[in-house]
Structures are given as C-alpha cells and as structure tokens.
Amino acid sequence: xxxxxxxxxxxLILDVPEPDxxxxxxxxxxxxxxxxxxxLEVPYTTCQEEVPGDVPAPGAxxxxxxxxxxxxxxxxxxxxxxxxxxxxxxxxxxxxxxxxNGIAHAGxxxxxxAARAPVFIAAGDRRIALLSYNCVGxxxxxxxxxxxxxxxxxxTPQDGSASRPQAELVYIDPASQAAMEADIRSARAVxxxxxxxxxxxxxxxxxxxxxxxxxxxxAAVAAGAGVVVGHHAHIARGIEVIAGSPxxxxxxxxxxxxHALSPAQDHPARAEWVERRKKLFGFEPxxxxxxxxxxxxxxxxxxxxxxxxxxxxxxxxxxxIWFEPPGRPVPAGERAETVLAYIEAIxxxxxxPPTVLR
Numbered sequence: 306x307x308x309x310x311x312x313x314x315x316x317l318i319l320d321v322p323e324p325d326x327x328x329x330x331x332x333x334x335x336x337x338x339x340x341x342x343x344x345l346e347v348p349y350t351t352c353q354e355e356v357p358g359d360v361p362a363p364g365a366x367x368x369x370x371x372x373x374x375x376x377x378x379x380x381x382x383x384x385x386x387x388x389x390x391x392x393x394x395x396x397x398x399x400x401x402x403x404x405x406n407g408i409a410h411a412g413x414x415x416x417x418x419a420a421r422a423p424v425f426i427a428a429g430d431r432r433i434a435l436l437s438y439n440c441v442g443x444x445x446x447x448x449x450x451x452x453x454x455x456x457x458x459x460x461t462p463q464d465g466s467a468s469r470p471q472a473e474l475v476y477i478d479p480a481s482q483a484a485m486e487a488d489i490r491s492a493r494a495v496x497x498x499x500x501x502x503x504x505x506x507x508x509x510x511x512x513x514x515x516x517x518x519x520x521x522x523x524a525a526v527a528a529g530a531g532v533v534v535g536h537h538a539h540i541a542r543g544i545e546v547i548a549g550s551p552x553x554x555x556x557x558x559x560x561x562x563x564h565a566l567s568p569a570q571d572h573p574a575r576a577e578w579v580e581r582r583k584k585l586f587g588f589e590p591x592x593x594x595x596x597x598x599x600x601x602x603x604x605x606x607x608x609x610x611x612x613x614x615x616x617x618x619x620x621x622x623x624x625x626i627w628f629e630p631p632g633r634p635v636p637a638g639e640r641a642e643t644v645l646a647y648i649e650a651i652x653x654x655x656x657x658p659p660t661v662l663r
Contacts, residue, residue, distance in 0.1 A: 313609030315556030330635030382437035384412030412437025442468035493529035543652020597632030
C-alpha cells in the first residue's frame with residue numbers, strides 16, 4: 306500500500322452557468338488526489354424559500370453538483386452558516402444531489418445525531434472519517450433533536466449573546482466542545498484518520514484569527530483529529546502543526562462564483578450587506594471580480610495537501626492557486642512563490658509558529 310494523497314479545498318459556490326468552466330483551472334490538480342475534500346457553502350436546490358438569519362444565499366442549481374464529481378471531489382463538509390438558507394427542503398435536495406453523484410458528505414442532516422455523524426471515506430484498505438462543525442452560527446441553522454440542520458460548536462460573543470456570523474465571537478461553549486471531542490474520539494476508534502472541518506473565523510480580514518480558533522483546533526487534535534481544516538473567512542489563513550497534526554486555519558475560497566455578493570443587487574438584504582461589508586471590513590472589491598467580490602488579497606489561494614503515509618505519519622503542504630477575473634481559480638504559475646510567501650507571512654502575522662511552504 307502506498308501513501309494516500311489528500312487534497313483539501315475551501316468554500317465552493319457554483320451558482321452561475323457553466324460550472325465545469327469555473328472548475329476547469331483546478332480540476333487537473335484535484336483529479337491527482339486520492340481523496341479530495343471541499344466545503345459546500347450553499348444549498349444546491351430549486352427551493353426558493355429564504356430562511357432569515359444570515360444574509361440569505363440563493364440556492365445553486367442542483368445539476369452543478371455533477372460538476373464537482375467530474376472535477377474529482379470525493380467528499381464535502383456541509384456545516385456552515387448558509388447551508389440552511391433554503392430550509393429543510395433545500396438541505397434535503399442538496400444531500401440527494403450529493404448522493405446521486407457519489408460525493409460523501411458530513412456536517413448536516415435530518416437531526417443533530419445525523420449531522421454529528423462522521424462520513425467514512427475508503428483509502429485503499431484504510432478508512433478516513435470526516436466530521437464537520439459550524440462555529441459561527443446563525444443558531445437557527447443548527448440541527449437539534451427532530452430538527453434538520455448543521456452540526457455545531459457554539460462560540461459566543463463577550464456578552465454571551467447568540468452566535469452569529471457578524472459577531473465578534475470569543476468564547477467556546479464547554480458543552481459543545483465536549484460533544485465535538487466525543488465525536489472525534491468515537492470516529493477515531495473506528496477509522497485510521499480523522500479529518501475535522503471547522504467553519505470558523507473572521508471573514509474578509511487578512512491574517513486575523515479569532516481568539517477561539519487555535520484553542521478549538523488544539524482540542525480537536527487532542528481528541529484524535531489527524532488533520533484540521535478551516536474555512537468561512539473567504540481569504541486564506543496560516544497553517545500550523547499541533548502535536549504532529551496539520552491545521553489549515555483557513556483555506557479561503559475553493560471556487561466561489563456567484564452574483565449574490567456583487568455590488569449591483571436587487572435583493573434588499575444582499576444590497577444592504579454589500580454596503581455594510583465595506584464599513585465592517587474596510588475594503589472596496591476589485592470591479593474586475595464581480596463573481597467573487599472579496600478582499601483584494603483573497604486572490605492568493607491554496608489547495609491544502611496532506612500525504613498520509615503507510616505508518617500513519619502525515620506530511621503537509623499547500624498548492625498555490627490564483628483567482629483570475631472574474632473569479633476563476635487557476636494554478637498560480639509564475640505567481641506560486643509569491644502566493645506561498647503570502648500564506649507564510651499571514652501565518653506569522655497571526656502569531657503562528659513559522660511554517661515553510663517552499
């Protein structure tokens with residue numbers, strides 16, 4: 306048995322036509338992985354329901370999930386702040402589409418027990434367990450007994466109010482951290498490697514890590530996680546190693562192409578968010594990126610790479626990618642050294658131990 310090459314991709318939103326085109330720049334890289342895991346950011350559904358809570362994301366065309374399979378994606382994490390934006394029908398249709406394409410999924414389900422359950426991915430004669438948790442709210446998206454939704458770890462602001470994506474989240478709820486740890490221990494007992502996906506962090510701010518991010522990742526590793534993956538910020542974050550386990554604090558965007566975030570909006574809530582985003586995060590999107598109007602530094606991207614050896618050791622790295630206008634990810638090419646230097650630098654700025662990626 307040879308080593309297993311695991312590739313890790315950030316947020317995925319494909320709600321514009323020609324999904325294969327938008328993935329075509331990175332698909333050759335992804336097809337080179339033995340296991341490829343991304344984060345499904347929005348529901349893929351024909352349902353038009355809008356659930357209040359966060360800025361509502363429209364459902365993407367369910368047929369676009371077929372493009373993820375064609376690009377080589379093996380599995381997706383689903384626990385995030387937008388997965389319930391089209392309600393239980395949207396979630397059910399999304400999971401049915403993933404099942405139709407043979408894409409494994411974790412982090413959302415018909416109730417909390419289902420959402421917290423790992424999905425197992427075959428890797429030769431070994432088995433990987435994937436777990437997925439939403440750490441940013443909104444709380445109405447979370448599953449409960451008899452209620453569809455996402456698995457979660459509750460993180461609260463200093464005033465103890467509800468968890469929500471635009472809040473300054475600080476404190477880890479001990480009970481939900483303990484639940485996550487129990488899930489990891491149980492999954493590790495019946496698998497050879499546990500990957501934990503955490504939808505966490507501060508959106509649109511270069512380098513910044515929220516106070517809870519490193520402690521929560523360390524708790525996951527202590528419970529048995531061999532790899533920890535972060536996403537949600539829509540901009541890359543640094544990488545660190547905790548007790549031999551790589552922690553990708555933020556993979557940034559994997560492939561995000563959508564009109565829902567662009568400055569020109571007819572939808573009142575989305576239009577209001579476009580203006581509020583400028584004030585909250587202090588940047589004006591580059592007009593060349595109407596389908597991916599993120600922080601200008603978000604053009605520096607990566608695909609996480611983990612080499613899982615036969616003896617259980619893991620090596621890690623980052624495959625640099627670049628986002629060309631209007632938002633298509635492609636290999637970084639001549640920009641590769643610059644992108645890797647950027648990821649090293651933002652990790653250092655966040656106070657992470659030095660990581661050399663080149």
